[in-house]
């Protein structure tokens with residue numbers, strides 16, 4: 345049992361609300377390593393209860409379980425177990441602007457939201473690093489969870505036992521265009537199409553380009569992104585699952601993008617562009633037209649890198665918001681950018 349937890353169990357008398365950013369993983373060649381937090385969010389509210397209740401809020405959570413098989417409930421229990429606390433019944437509210445199974449880190453945001461909410465609920469006995477280690481062990485790749493926890497860009501490596509990372513401040517003046525196809529693609533399916541081994545020359549291509557990309561991001565060399573974001577490890581194998589992707593990745597820089605990649609395991613495509621560039625409208629049209637020619641409905645959205653990780657707010661018993669239903673607290677949280 346975690347000693348501090350013995351003293352602090354149920355230290356929070358109220359409801360915890362956590363706001364977590366979405367994330368994009370890989371950034372092209374940095375497979376399972378490079379991630380960036382995005383200005384799109386999910387919220388988790390959590391309070392002890394007599395009987396478990398899980399309330400879903402918004403349009404993006406269709407099919408998410410509302411019983412104890414829910415990912416957020418399960419992850420919360422792993423925090424209590426680690427901390428030596430017992431909170432078997434929970435009142436959980438979930439709201440998400442991050443579409444599920446689209447390559448924008450919805451599962452990572454749920455895991456991170458659950459870890460931070462449960463930890464806060466029992467008095468924060470686990471450090472940020474412990475939460476990052478747990479998140480990585482659950483999600484299996486640190487790029488999404490690292491970005492959601494630390495914000496900005498992270499370069500991470502996990503050897504199956506410990507994950508290490510360095511956070512990079514995103515270069516200024518860079519906007520993010522996401523093109524989200526109307527169809528779902530589970531990470532599991534998109535990993536199953538990858539080969540078990542790679543030709544040496546492709547492995548070398550990825551190591552060199554991932555290093556170049558990390559250094560370019562670190563030093564603000566936006567001019568290098570188009571070439572540095574090329575990949576031979578996963579995108580060529582996943583292209584068959586996402587009609588239009590190959591053309592967009594190949595031609596995006598001719599339409600003004602700094603670089604273009606598959607976001608995480610897809611199917612969302614992510615394009616980096618200079619903020620306020622006159623070419624940006626044309627870039628959106630190029631992406632939409634290319635996908636339309638393949639018969640794919642796509643919704644496009646401009647985002648920014650998110651510079652922070654989870655925002656945690658405790659709604660105490662005397663807070664008027666405490667009497668609200670979880671979804672009302674989450675509606676409130678959605679309106680309050682400071683949460």
Ligand SMILES: Nc1ncnc2c1ncn2[C@@H]1O[C@H](COP(=O)(O)OP(=O)(O)OP(=O)(O)O)[C@@H](O)[C@H]1O
Nearest residue numbers: 415444445446447448449450451454530531608609
């Ligand atoms: N807020 C949530 N609450 C509970 N479960 C969730 C939540 N968000 C995501 N999940 C679970 O995660 C699954 C999606 O995970 P998956 O890894 O396939 O996609 P993703 O995380 O959106 O994409 P990627 O990992 O490529 O960025 C959902 O089907 C659901 O089971």
Ligand SMILES: N[C@@H](CCO)C(=O)O
Nearest residue numbers: 369376485531608609
């Ligand atoms: N790095 C992972 C991200 C998915 O969560 C992949 O591309 O499979």
